[in-house]
Amino acid sequence: MLSTAPAIDAAIAKATSDPYHNLPRAVFLAATSNDASLYEGKGGWARLPAEPVSNDVLEKEGEPITADSIFELYSATKLVAAIAVLQLVEQGKMRLEDDASKYVPELKDAKLFKGFDEDDNLILEDNATPITIEMLLTHTAGFQYFMFNPDVVKIAQKLGVHPLPNAEGAVREWVTKMPLMFKPGEHMVYGPNIDWVTLAVEAVSGKPLELYFKEHIFEPLGIHDMSFMPDSSQIFMAFIDEEDPSKPLAIRPNTPLSSTQHFGGAGLKGSPRSYLKILRMLLRGGELDGVRLLKKETVDLMFEDHLTTDQQRQELRVFGKDLFDPATRRATEPSRDLTYGIGGALTGKDLATGRGAGALTWSGMANTYWVVDREKDVAFVVWTNVIPFACQPIHDLWFDIETELYKGLA
Known part of the structure; x- marks a missing residue:
């Protein structure tokens, strides 16, 4: 048993004691290579x-x-999509350096x-730079999400598509009609790149x-509760009033x-236990x-830095300043050493919680954080299904329970 489990239990109980004003629920699961249930903690209401x-x-x-409740994963879906791509790469059916238009015309x-x-019409130019599978996997292809650029919403309206590719009634054209916002390969810009790459998987x-x-x-993993399809048992979402928290x-x-x-950018539903x-x-x-599911050398590839310029790394660090390490919310500088592997970001060295260097991590919009820390041999999830993303209550809890987890591993 994890020696710090009582402290983690207490932190979760406190954070979920007032479900209408703090967190309505929290699930924290951790495992090691040889222990499938190092820690299991939950509090609050589905x-x-x-x-x-x-x-x-x-x-x-x-x-x-x-731990078996059905959550909305949102962008935690992206890790599954990356695994699918890498399986096909292993099989020689595509390569990371391939021009992705070979598979998605x-x-x-x-x-x-x-x-x-001046008439408010779109100004579009031809793109001469091939977009590779790797660019799509690392968000360097140049496509951008609407929530980070209001022009994307306006473009979608003019093109007659929905700005959220995964919204109800989605069709392929909601992705394929949208233009690049930046020249491929130049910037690390978070967007529907994984949506494109899973068209290649199909x-x-x-x-x-x-x-x-x-x-x-x-x-193959014995997971039977994860799917894109509607699930009548799915838990309720909770929304914090951003104007008056x-x-x-x-x-x-x-x-x-x-x-x-x-x-592959979003849409899966499933349980924390299965995701772990x-x-x-x-x-x-x-x-x-x-x-x-994957060769060891393929998994190693996921934990390598796949950004090609310091500019891309700095763009990710500014974007992810307080998203992938709860301690950086309390800092003034972007996350040190943060970069991008395949499937998620790679967090830096000397994190205040005790997390090891180069841990692979990402989340979904409704605060479904996950971490794979090979240095400290631990993987864990911190899930709530609360919106907005990266809200203070989840970061406060996350910092405390991650810190206690690593204390218990020491």
């Missing part, structure tokens, strides 16, 4: 009344959270956005993404995502319970 109620009513009407016609003219494998994930990743959280079912066309299996497979070098 479902609860929309309006604040007394504890007595909450006990009667609320549904407690568990629409990339040949991708235009470069240059602005709007083309190469000949299978819809849902089926590919199921047959080649989930079923003192107000009670809004509690409601999440807005449905696509059950038709699927992309994926992380532990990576921690063990691509194998879990006698089943190998």
